[in-house]
Amino acid sequence: MTGPLDPTAIGVFVALFALVTVLGFIAARWKRGDLGKLHEWGLGGRRFGTVVSWFLLGGDLYTAYTFVAVPALVFGAGATGFFAVPYCIVIWPILYMVFPRLWSVCHKRGYVTAADFVRGRFGSRTLALAVALTGVTATMPYIALQLVGIEVVIAGLGLHLSANLAGIAIPLPLVIAFAVLAAYDYTSGLRAPAMIAIVKDTLIYFTVLAVIIVVPAQLGGYGHIFASVADAKLLLPAATAGSLGAPSAYATLALGSALALFLYPHSITGILSSSGREVIKRNAILMPAYAVALGLIALMGYMAIAAGVKAMPAYADGFKAFGPNFAVPALLLQSFPAWMVGVAFAAIAIGALVPAAIMSISCANLFTRNIYKEFIRPDCTELQESRVAKTTSLIVKAGGLIFIVALPQTYAIVLQLLGGIWIIQTLPAVMLGLYTRSLHPWGLLLGLAAGVGTGTAMAGALAFKSATYVLHFGSLAVPCYAAVAALAVNLIVTVVASVALNAFTRHHADETLAEEYV
Amino acid sequence: MADRARRGLRLHHLLLLLPLLVLWVPFYDRAEPALAGIPFFYWYQLAWIPLTVVLVLIVFRLDRRLGTGP
Numbered sequence: 001m002t003g004p005l006d007p008t009a010i011g012v013f014v015a016l017f018a019l020v021t022v023l024g025f026i027a028a029r030w031k032r033g034d035l036g037k038l039h040e041w042g043l044g045g046r047r048f049g050t051v052v053s054w055f056l057l058g059g060d061l062y063t064a065y066t067f068v069a070v071p072a073l074v075f076g077a078g079a080t081g082f083f084a085v086p087y088c089i090v091i092w093p094i095l096y097m098v099f100p101r102l103w104s105v106c107h108k109r110g111y112v113t114a115a116d117f118v119r120g121r122f123g124s125r126t127l128a129l130a131v132a133l134t135g136v137t138a139t140m141p142y143i144a145l146q147l148v149g150i151e152v153v154i155a156g157l158g159l160h161l162s163a164n165l166a167g168i169a170i171p172l173p174l175v176i177a178f179a180v181l182a183a184y185d186y187t188s189g190l191r192a193p194a195m196i197a198i199v200k201d202t203l204i205y206f207t208v209l210a211v212i213i214v215v216p217a218q219l220g221g222y223g224h225i226f227a228s229v230a231d232a233k234l235l236l237p238a239a240t241a242g243s244l245g246a247p248s249a250y251a252t253l254a255l256g257s258a259l260a261l262f263l264y265p266h267s268i269t270g271i272l273s274s275s276g277r278e279v280i281k282r283n284a285i286l287m288p289a290y291a292v293a294l295g296l297i298a299l300m301g302y303m304a305i306a307a308g309v310k311a312m313p314a315y316a317d318g319f320k321a322f323g324p325n326f327a328v329p330a331l332l333l334q335s336f337p338a339w340m341v342g343v344a345f346a347a348i349a350i351g352a353l354v355p356a357a358i359m360s361i362s363c364a365n366l367f368t369r370n371i372y373k374e375f376i377r378p379d380c381t382e383l384q385e386s387r388v389a390k391t392t393s394l395i396v397k398a399g400g401l402i403f404i405v406a407l408p409q410t411y412a413i414v415l416q417l418l419g420g421i422w423i424i425q426t427l428p429a430v431m432l433g434l435y436t437r438s439l440h441p442w443g444l445l446l447g448l449a450a451g452v453g454t455g456t457a458m459a460g461a462l463a464f465k466s467a468t469y470v471l472h473f474g475s476l477a478v479p480c481y482a483a484v485a486a487l488a489v490n491l492i493v494t495v496v497a498s499v500a501l502n503a504f505t506r507h508h509a510d511e512t513l514a515e516e517y518v
Numbered sequence: 519m520a521d522r523a524r525r526g527l528r529l530h531h532l533l534l535l536l537p538l539l540v541l542w543v544p545f546y547d548r549a550e551p552a553l554a555g556i557p558f559f560y561w562y563q564l565a566w567i568p569l570t571v572v573l574v575l576i577v578f579r580l581d582r583r584l585g586t587g588p
Contacts, residue, residue: 079547085563086540089570093534096574100588223555235559236547247543255541281587285574291567299560518525518588 005158012342013157013349016203017177020196020350024184027191036383039112041189041390042365044273046107050282052194053274056358057283058290059197060270061261064149064352065142067204067297072324074301078233080246082298083254088291090258096284099262100277101434101517107272108516113362114268115370118429123509124441125374130448131426132370135265136363138419142264143359143400144412149352150174151404152322153345156329168406175401177349178356182397185357186390190273193357200354203347207332208293210344211300215335219306225299228306243477249468252481260424260483263431265362266355297328304331356400364392414464421459421467421483425451428494434517437510443498451490458482525587530580533573540566 031047033040048056066084073081102117111117114135119128154173161172184192219225226234236246261267274280301324309315309330318326332344368389373380380388403412429444458469459482469482539545540563549557581587 079559082560082563086566089537089540089563089566092570092574093537096577097531097534097588221555223552226555226557226560234557235549236543238547239544247547251541251543281578281581285571285578288567288571292564295564295567 006338006341008338009342009345010157010159012339013153013346016199016343016346016350020199020353021180021184023195023199024181024192025187027184027195028188030188030191030195035187035189036386038365038368038382038385038389039110041386042112042361042368043269044190044194046273047275048194048273048279049275050279050286052198053270053279053283054286055197055201056194056273057267057270057287059193059200059351059354060266060358061355062204062290062294062351063142063146063355064348065145065355066294067348067351068149068152068325068328069145070294070298071301071304071328072326074298075304075327076301076324078229079236080250081301082295083250083257084298085291085295086251086254087257087261088288088294090255091261092284092288094258095262095287096281098431098434099271100280102268102430103271103274103277103280104518105434105512105516109512112272113265113366113369114263114426114430115366118433119370119374120511121433121437122429122439122441122444123511124445125370127429127441127445127448128370128374130445131429132366134422134426134448134452135263135366138423139265139359139363140396140399141403141412141415141419142266143356143363143396144403145416146352146356146359147174147178147400147404148322148325148409148412150177150349152318152325152329153348155318155321156326156333156341156345170405174405177353178397178401181353181357182394185361185393185397189390190269190358190361193354193361194273196350196357197354200347200350203343204351205293207344207347208296210336210340211303211332212296215300215303215307215331218335219303225302225306229302242475243470243479245479249479249481252479252484253468256424256481256483256487257420259427259487260420263423263426265366266359269358269362269365300328300331304328307331307334309334356397360393360396360400361389363396364389367392417464417467418456418459421455421486422452424483424487425455425490427487428491437508438498438502439494440498440501440505441509443494443496443501446497447490447492447494450493451486454489455482455486458485525585528580528584528586530577533577536573537566537570 031045033045035041039046070081070084106117109120115128115132118131119125151174159173162169163172216222216225236250239245239247271280304327310319315330318330332341368385372388373385425448428447432439459467462469467482468479469485471478471480471485546559546562551558553561
């Protein structure tokens with residue numbers, strides 16, 4: 001028993017959950033389109049305007065796992081966890097400059113995935129397959145981690161209903177939540193998470209507002225909160241003569257995470273579902289509201305330290321089961337009345353459903369377009385295409401569920417860490433591809449392989465426990481996010497191989513036109 | 519398509535490089551000057567959020583007026 005089993009908190013939680021379930025099914029009729037077409041089911045018919053896109057992208061990118069793991073990192077490790085803020089800041093100029101081009105070319109050519117674009121731009125289905133597989137592999141563990149967010153709050157509520165199946169305890173609330181999610185996703189496609197995201201983000205903003213008003217007042221102000229954190233945690237250890245130290249790791253982590261973010265299939269699905277390139281530009285201006293929320297949520301890690309929840313016997317079981325990930329639920333339980341705990345926990349749980357839905361839809365789009373249609377049934381009809389996607393989204397969700405129930409949580413965390421390192425390796429094909437066709441598809445493929453290989457080897461050398469690999473330049477040690485170092489290897493290989501290959505082979509298979517990008 | 523022909527990068531797009539300054543960690547990895555008890559490290563990085571909004575907004579407006587942009 002980790003939580004108090006409070007009927008009010010559970011009642012509010014269940015009621016909000018029921019509300020989004022109803023919305024999930026109603027969404028099928030919203031902005032009505034033929035759901036037997038892939039771009040209607042999997043991209044919401046590309047009809048979402050600025051406001052809906054704002055909610056959808058926000059619900060998509062700022063996941064429950066982010067809301068639990070970032071403050072947990074601040075709670076456990078201190079200043080390092082705040083990298084989420086510079087990471088968010090670097091994202092928006094990239095979104096503004098680069099991704100309207102992707103939207104335009106995908107809209108004009110009917111592309112549904114990033115791999116579709118790569119296929120059209122470089123004329124190589126092998127490269128497109130590599131991009132698609134990288135996307136699916138990087139996203140799957142991310143879906144599994146969303147479940148951790150739900151698990152933590154369910155434990156916080158004290159709901160421990162489980163059934164025993166072949167020696168494995170099946171947590172029933174988690175299974176029910178996911179089955180319901182799978183059902184309305186299947187029926188409504190991307191319209192479901194888009195509509196639910198509106199509820200989710202409203203609850204998140206309400207919770208954040210309540211936290212920054214209520215908690216500092218209880219704890220004696222921000223000055224007192226920071227004063228109760230050990231000095232060693234408050235700042236990053238400075239660079240030394242022989243090493244650039246923690247600041248270098250912090251900066252590369254922020255940069256690498258920002259470059260990787262919009263390469264994830266679920267981000268691209270969010271971007272492509274908007275109704276125009278102007279929508280993306282406006283969202284580059286409006287989205288930072290979420291960065292403010294995330295910064296304040298990160299500080300909840302310190303609030304949990306100041307509130308002293310770690311030492312309280314009431315939360316001992318929770319910390320034992322979930323480690324620092326229990327810091328935020330414990331803080332909320334400690335600071336809020338029962339009904340507000342219900343609201344806040346619902347915000348986190350629904351905050352897991354929205355990205356999990358979009359992630360599984362985007363994996364389904366990738367499988368259907370770039371594997372099924374490309375390699376298995378090139379002559380499939382539009383209706384068959386959308387059916388395959390719907391079924392795939394179910395399989396993907398079941399996979400995530402099995403992953404988190406049957407295997408230790410560390411597997412999902414390690415794979416998600418690797419996923420970040422892998423997905424960034426599609427940057428040359430997807431992002432540079434928006435500006436140039438002169439890279440050779442085999443050069444891009446070699447670069448992708450080199451990047452994935454290098455990055456995985458670096459993480460392996462760290463026993464998959466960390467992503468900060470120390471590079472040595474002469475006598476200077478430079479701690480660097482492995483994804484960034486591997487991307488550098490990828491770019492060098494891509495460019496060198498492309499120059500060499502272009503000298504020997506002619507390659508002009510680009511089906512897109514320059515004016516389709518603007 | 520006359521307005522599309524003018525699309526492209528101009529000098530004002532360099533403004534979008536400024537947020538990269540938030541990656542210069544040694545500049546702000548310190549406690550002072552604190553703001554209302556919040557160490558410099560934290561409020562400086564948070565302050566970049568509204569600054570970035572303003573920068574992107576300026577570029578957005580200029581792009582609209584000049585018909586330039588991504």
